[in-house]
Amino acid sequence: MQKRNKYTEIEDFLSDESFQSWILSKVDEDNWEEWTLESQQRAKLVEDARLLLLAMKVPDSGLSFSDVHNALQETWMKIENKENQIDLLKNNNLRFLRKYFLYGVAATLLFCVMSVWFFRNTITSTHEVVTYNELIDTNNEGLVEQTNNSDKPQIITLSDGSSVLLQPNSKLSYPKIFTGNERKVYLSGEGFFEISKNPKKPFYVYANEIVTKVVGTSFRVKAYSDQPNVEVLVRTGKVKVKSNELVSSSEQEVVLLPNQALRFVRSDLVFKKITNITEDEVLVKSVGNIEQLSFEFNDIPVSQIFETIEQAYLIDIDYPKEKLKDCHLTTSLSDQPLTEKLKIVCRSIGTNTSFEMNGNQISITSEGCN
């Protein structure tokens, strides 16, 4: 209570709780009475404050203890009512939600059923035929498209070293660089594939309604969008063919071995396996250069090997004829893509031999054979 010794204004006293309780409740815990009488000036100030405080008294609420107690009981009842109301409101909201949740579920289900029905109907009626464009749309790897509008087959070398001999009026879409665990290309028309071996990264050719899966081999796929059939003809290795999941969910696979072929009838989504291609007129007729040529060379001059490759892939190979004129090779180049063939030939000639590819133009640089 030392602060009161510094009080100089009436306000100081007025706001002093202890002073208030002395004046108003006559509870003098801090000996205000004694303190006041210590100095005359102080007594005057205290008196002013006392009068003011007394004049400021407000009428008591006039509530007895039992009044307050009753009010408290009433309040507890109000609380109970309010809490019940809130609970009810919450429940209502919940019921509301639950009700509409069910409606929502029902509507969603109906919608799903209808979409499935609609989807199936449209699939079976109009999507029996899967076109190249639709296939491209399902891939988002950023494809490169090559179209052969010329009247000669065109060679395409893929990033993994595989080569594709693309026939006129055909196009192939393929990623610039194969990423992931699969190699996928999309064909429209006809192409002869020579796939570099990589069992960890199977190679898929999507062509119309069928998918051809290989790990390393050579085969021909003929899938023109305006022709009723899709054909796959295998030269070396082994391929698996199945229908695209866009048209059918069946996991049926057809395995093709060398010199076997498969014809897929697009209108019926049926596979027809041809075990002896020589008996099939259509296939025999369409066999291209590359498939007829033999790549088994036994002590053959390099110039002749290059000639064979030129014929097979319809490319030009430019090589130092003088330097390589006495070179003979024994090698097997079947079942190898173009780049592999070239690599093998160059390696066989000598360490100082290399090749460069520029579209249909190949140039060999060499200092002669060992």
Place this chain on the structure above:
Amino acid sequence: MKTKISHTTFDDNTLWGKLKEGDEKSFSILFERYYSDLVSYGNSLSPFEEKVQDCIQDVFTDIWVYRNGLQSSVVVKAYLLSSVRKRIARLNERDHIFRKAASTDSVAFLLKFSVEHDLIDDDYATKEKVSHLNKLLNDLPARQKEALYLRYHQGLTVEQIADMLDVNYQSASNLLYRGLLTLRKEWKGAFSLIALLSSSTF
């Protein structure tokens, strides 16, 4: 210092904290501690005693029902007074009878400061002075009166008053200052303050 408070066992903030945690006892103690005070304050804002008590009970009801959302650091008394004031103001707004009253500002502080009966014990001169002062006080503008009441009767700080009356700190302290200044001027003219009373009378 806290002699005024009968429940000295727990201070307001402790009780408030326990109330927030759902302690019914603390709620009841706070209710009993402040109800009467709030009623007299409420009555100064509205002439309808029934409604005032309703409002105050509603304030407490909301405190309990929405206790989870209460702030933990409040001056309980100021919070209660302020809530009651707002609630009565809102009631006035809603009430057809009070259509004219539109905002908290227009809640008139109707309370008349009164001369206490226990002054009967005092001598006549004292009673005269107190009555005169009382008259002066009651003639003050309502806002000044309310500020004085909240400051010296309810013991709120100037900041809390400013908050309650929705004015800034300076305005609130001006209200108080002007109120007292008027009193003092009038008072000095009317009395010679030489007469000192023996404090034995109170």
